Amino acid sequence: PEHLTIPQPPEHLFGLLGNLPDLDPSFPSKNIWTLQQLYGPIMKLKLGSEQVMLGDQQHINEICDEKRFHKVPAGALTAIRALTGDGLFTAYDSEMNWWIAHRMLVPAFGPIALRSMFDDMLDISSQMVLKWDRLGPEHEIDCADDLTRLAFDTIGLCAFSYRFNEFYTDHAHPFAQQMADVLTESGRRVSRPGFINDYVYRNSEQKRQDNVKRMHDLCDQIVTDRKKNPQPQNKDLLNTMLNSIDRETGEGLSDENIRYQMATFLVAGHETTSSTLSFTYYNLLKNPDTLLKAQRQVDEVVGDNVLGLQHLSKLTYIDACIKESLRLSSPITRWSVCPRKDTTLQGKYEVKKDVQLVSNLRALHHDPAVWGDDHDDFKPERMLRSNFEKLPPNSWKPFGNGTRSCIGRGFAEQEMIINIALVLQRFQLQLADPTYELELKSTLTIKPWNFKMEVRRRPGKA
Ligand code: HEM
Numbered sequence: 001p002e003h004l005t006i007p008q009p010p011e012h013l014f015g016l017l018g019n020l021p022d023l024d025p026s027f028p029s030k031n032i033w034t035l036q037q038l039y040g041p042i043m044k045l046k047l048g049s050e051q052v053m054l055g056d057q058q059h060i061n062e063i064c065d066e067k068r069f070h071k072v073p074a075g076a077l078t079a080i081r082a083l084t085g086d087g088l089f090t091a092y093d094s095e096m097n098w099w100i101a102h103r104m105l106v107p108a109f110g111p112i113a114l115r116s117m118f119d120d121m122l123d124i125s126s127q128m129v130l131k132w133d134r135l136g137p138e139h140e141i142d143c144a145d146d147l148t149r150l151a152f153d154t155i156g157l158c159a160f161s162y163r164f165n166e167f168y169t170d171h172a173h174p175f176a177q178q179m180a181d182v183l184t185e186s187g188r189r190v191s192r193p194g195f196i197n198d199y200v201y202r203n204s205e206q207k208r209q210d211n212v213k214r215m216h217d218l219c220d221q222i223v224t225d226r227k228k229n230p231q232p233q234n235k236d237l238l239n240t241m242l243n244s245i246d247r248e249t250g251e252g253l254s255d256e257n258i259r260y261q262m263a264t265f266l267v268a269g270h271e272t273t274s275s276t277l278s279f280t281y282y283n284l285l286k287n288p289d290t291l292l293k294a295q296r297q298v299d300e301v302v303g304d305n306v307l308g309l310q311h312l313s314k315l316t317y318i319d320a321c322i323k324e325s326l327r328l329s330s331p332i333t334r335w336s337v338c339p340r341k342d343t344t345l346q347g348k349y350e351v352k353k354d355v356q357l358v359s360n361l362r363a364l365h366h367d368p369a370v371w372g373d374d375h376d377d378f379k380p381e382r383m384l385r386s387n388f389e390k391l392p393p394n395s396w397k398p399f400g401n402g403t404r405s406c407i408g409r410g411f412a413e414q415e416m417i418i419n420i421a422l423v424l425q426r427f428q429l430q431l432a433d434p435t436y437e438l439e440l441k442s443t444l445t446i447k448p449w450n451f452k453m454e455v456r457r458r459p460g461k462a
Contacts, residue, residue, distance in 0.1 A: 004348045008044040018046030025191040027442040029333040033362050051356040055363030057370045061394040063357050064401045069337040071404040074356050079186035083212045087264035097257050100246045108240045109407050114414050117158040118309045124153045125419045127167040137456040140432040144447050147274035152176055154415050155269045159237040162222050175218055178211040183444045219262040273412045275331035275447035282448050283325050283378040285431050290380055294318055298424045307421055318420050323383035326398040330361040331445035335400050370395045427455035
């Protein structure tokens with residue numbers, strides 16, 4: 001076979017800084033998107049270690065083969081381990097706790113468990129709708145803010161039966177701010193050379209560690225409270241983690257690991273979900289025909305009834321709007337794997353075991369070979385089941401791949417459909433500023449920035 005060199009932008013300072021200066025630490029994905037357009041669907045970057053960015057369906061489909069490739073937490077994920085340790089998201093698959101927690105928690109996030117979470121999800125979404133209703137049509141809703149409150153409260157209540165009560169306070173719960181700071185600083189740490197972190201950014205690191213400590217303390221407090229006041233009937237994730245024994249090893253989860261899992265659910269589940277909801281509302285507002293269609297479906301399926309579990313599977317168009325929004329703007333912009341042994345990509349690029357192979361989801365989700373020339377347009381119809389099933393394999397990967405894909409996908413989807421259905425049932429929506437065009441902000445996820453909308457109670461809707 002022919003052996004080709006993987007294209008790479010020139011390195012800086014005689015190779016000392018590699019490609020790090022090519023990335024803006026406040027929004028590295030944006031530079032990766034641009035570079036990938038210049039250098040093509042396979043491109044190497046030296047960012048501390050070597051990373052190979054893959055940017056179309058053909059290349060990403062290859063690395064989805066779990067026999068040849070597996071997830072090895074790298075980059076920001078290693079920095080976040082200060083907070084989430086060997087919790088599911090940041091665990092190495094050589095860590096026994098990943099296997100134990102995975103076996104234990106897959107059913108706890110499964111369809112039966114999700115059904116029992118319906119009432120709690122409805123409770124939190126109803127609080128949000130009530131708040132919007134009371135503030136009235138002149139109020140500019142800061143979507144990112146309220147939807148983050150929603151996602152946070154929902155995890156707290158469904159997973160730990162704990163109420164953060166984000167809709168009853170002016171300022172977000174300190175945990176939310178601490179988490180945002182930790183995520184941002186963790187992202188920055190990995191975009192700086194190690195010696196600069198050690199000498200210049202000591203205070204930031206101390207602050208990051210203090211925040212981690214406060215967050216762990218809150219998780220411990222919830223656990224201590226549960227142990228003091230057991231709730232034997234409660235089937236939430238916390239009880240599952242405290243009381244289950246893994247059938248294969250006979251082991252349970254340690255208090256330390258439970259603390260890591262709790263932090264993991266809050267990290268992995270809140271920004272991702274709230275960003276996706278914000279993007280979906282934005283896309284609906286910018287494409288009024290889709291908003292109309294979605295609202296008609298809610299009227300047909302739910303009408304003036306109280307939203308129930310039985311309605312959710314019938315809200316197919318809303319589901320498609322969410323999927324299409326995840327395509328256009330995946331809140332997690334990339335995930336990565338390593339070859340299990342030295343291998344050749346596309347039969348012509350040799351790569352070593354343990355080199356990081358990164359899926360550039362924006363490029364994948366805009367691959368014209370899959371999505372056509374109108375790949376920039378919001379067209380939920382492509383995501384209706386009959387069309388979705390016809391897509392080439394691994395064309396749509398906002399939830400990651402294989403055994404290391406998102407354990408909370410069903411949780412997020414249910415929460416988002418409930419929220420959109422409740423909002424469309426009651427309100428007419430409009431952009432606060434009709435000229436607003438999407439601006440992105442990046443923490444670890446990306447989200448719409450400065451996106452505000454207004455809602456007005458639909459005539460006759462209680
Ligand atoms: C893993 C996306 C919601 C918990 C992942 C991964 C992605 C992802 C891309 C794989 C990361 C990688 O390969 O490194 C999303 C998106 C969400 C969402 C787009 C919402 C729209 C949630 C929710 C929870 C959650 C609500 C929990 C309540 C997790 C966990 C993992 C994970 C624990 C690690 C799974 C493992 O490796 O065993 N998610 N996620 N996610 N997600 Fe989500």
